[in-house]
Amino acid sequence: MLLHDFSEQFGSLGDEFLLHFKHPFLVEEGKLAFTDDEDSGDRHVFYLGVVEENSRLVVGRSRKVEVTIPNTNVSSKHLAIRPPPSPRQPWTLEDLGSTNGTYLNGKSIQRGQPAPIKNEDVIGFGPVVSFLFLEPPTFMQYLRRRAKKTGLIDAGSHTTR
Numbered sequence: 001m002l003l004h005d006f007s008e009q010f011g012s013l014g015d016e017f018l019l020h021f022k023h024p025f026l027v028e029e030g031k032l033a034f035t036d037d038e039d040s041g042d043r044h045v046f047y048l049g050v051v052e053e054n055s056r057l058v059v060g061r062s063r064k065v066e067v068t069i070p071n072t073n074v075s076s077k078h079l080a081i082r083p084p085p086s087p088r089q090p091w092t093l094e095d096l097g098s099t100n101g102t103y104l105n106g107k108s109i110q111r112g113q114p115a116p117i118k119n120e121d122v123i124g125f126g127p128v129v130s131f132l133f134l135e136p137p138t139f140m141q142y143l144r145r146r147a148k149k150t151g152l153i154d155a156g157s158h159t160t161r
Helices: 003-009 016-020 136-150
Strands: 025-028 045-047 057-060 079-082 091-095 102-104 115-117 121-125 129-134
Touching (some): 003 136, 016 136, 091 102, 129 136
Antiparallel strands (some): 025 045, 025 129, 057 079, 091 115, 102 121, 121 129
């Protein structure tokens, strides 16, 4: 879903947001800057809430994976993201033999070697395409800032107009 569409659909940014969204998001970074003056509503946003315990989300260009990123720099089955086995452990990321490699905060990760990921880490699909891994509270803060900038909510409010 595009960020603009997500913002419109989930415009209520109160505490119920955190009750509904308990898993992280992938937010396209290419045009993302939390301090940017431009409206970057055309970035892709993927909610990782469809993953079940002890399973993984495969991310790639193919329509047969759980998270499809429509970009030719992304392999058909590029990487897998796994939820933590227990609440105090991190989510993990694993390259599935992608053509352009997988990067975590600018460093290449080895194929088949799970790497822990945390809030605000940058996941690179090769050197060109990247996404931010955002926990729900961080993503909600960004949506609030964006809504204030675009006039969807008042500066002192946490609800939409």
